[in-house]
Amino acid sequence: MESYATALLYATPFFIGLVLIEILYGRYVKDQKHNLMDTVSSLSSGLTNVVKDSLGLVVILVSYPFLLDHLALIEIKATWLVWVVAFIALDFAGYWNHRLSHRINFFWNQHVIHHSSEEFNLACALRQPISNLLGYYALLLIPAALLGVPNTVIAILAPIHLFAQFWYHTQHIGKMGILEYLIVTPSQHRVHHAINPEYIDKNLGQIFCIWDRIFGTFQEELDEVPPQYGVLKPANTWNPIIINFQHLWRLMQDAWRTKSYWDKIRIWFMPTGWRPEDVKEKYPISIIQNVYNFSKYQPEVTSTLKTYALFQLIVTTFLMLFMFYSYSEIGFDGLLLFGAFIFVGIYGYTTLMDRKKYAIWIEVVRGLGGLVFIYITNDWFGVNSYFSIGSYLIALYFLITIFGAVYFTYFEKSLVRPDLAA
Secondary structure, three states, X not given: OHHHHHHHHHHHHHHHHHHHHHHHHHHHOOOOOOOHHHHHHHHHHHHHHHHHHHOOOOEEOOOHHXXXXXXXXXXXXXXXXXXXXXXXXXXXXXXXXXXXXXXXXXXXXXXXXXXXXXXXXXXXXXXXXXXXXXXXXXXXXXXXXXXXXXXXXXXXXXXXXXXXXXXXOOOOOOOOHHHHHOEOOHXXXXXXXXXXXXXXXXXXXXXXXXXXXXXXXXXOOOOOOXXXXXXXXXXXXXXXXXXXXXXXXXXXXHHHHOOOHHHHHHHHHOEOOOXXXXXXXXXXXXXXXXXXOOOOOOOOOOHHHHHHHHHHHHHHHHHHHHHHHOHHHHOHHHHHHHHHHHHHHHHHHHHHHOOOOOHHHHHHHHHHHHHHXXXXXXXXXXXXXXXXXXXXXXXXXXXXXXHHHHHHHHHOOOOOOHHHOO
């Protein structure tokens, strides 16, 4: 995992830099596609994902090396042809994993975070899951294992394949001519993220669009059908941790409430959105009916809170980068504690962004917890060895966190609306 953390140390600033370029470009052409609070939420989601993945918090049901050892029909060396075959195999597996995530209730829970933004931009590409706690992806790589594709090739290409899916999350690039028949483009992916009836569950490819054309899930972007983004059951929160488990919570509630034992079992494997009849009637859930006439989630906030949210995101990002930089020195137990501070921090300030009054308790507790940790260790996970006053600056950050929670809960002029206070 240390090598993965090292890669993230460089990849994270790169992707955030591209988001900033898109924001500046939108401002330059007077066609801004970013909402500040939504972008903070998206980037915060990305932080939770990479922290969780860097800590290896997943249960692997079956690994690719295991499949390779037991299924390989031939043994081949890593020639250029093997790299091509491996990339195609990864993309084929990615298509079916994506399709499963859209079509089956249980799997939708680990993908809904990616679709939860009601905007479409490079930042929303970073809305990645922390709810994917079961590692089954290797099962979709059985074709590669049968062909004997080496594990080293898969290990190198997998992150490249993932990162290559970032660029097409934008509204600033139109249709791309002949490339529309070869690869997934921004136009095709706008369709994928749209909630218009014409576009739902279409364009599931990740790099090559041929899979959509072969398996009947391709849909061109239509001029007369402008894409509307989000999910039909809106998240209505900036908190990415809550979004990650909203659908799972609904499934658990429905499974508990239904009187049918058969429905308690099959609800997890039914098509996305399916609910038992007795529960659906008694506990209706609001779904967007007119995609052209719904209110986007936008709690009333002042520019002061927006600035504060941005400050929290920036500090949290630097803390995470320091965690990756000092990965081996901190040790696994320390990394778990560091990761917990980051998770609680993101939960706290995004709850504050939602204007929830209970955010003050989360923020005060984490602020005091951070101060106590610094007092006991006289350091912050070794930061003083790099910067003599590092722990003092982090202590100042925790003091600001406590003050910010109190101020924005009780004194900020943008008062909490009653319907958002709970």
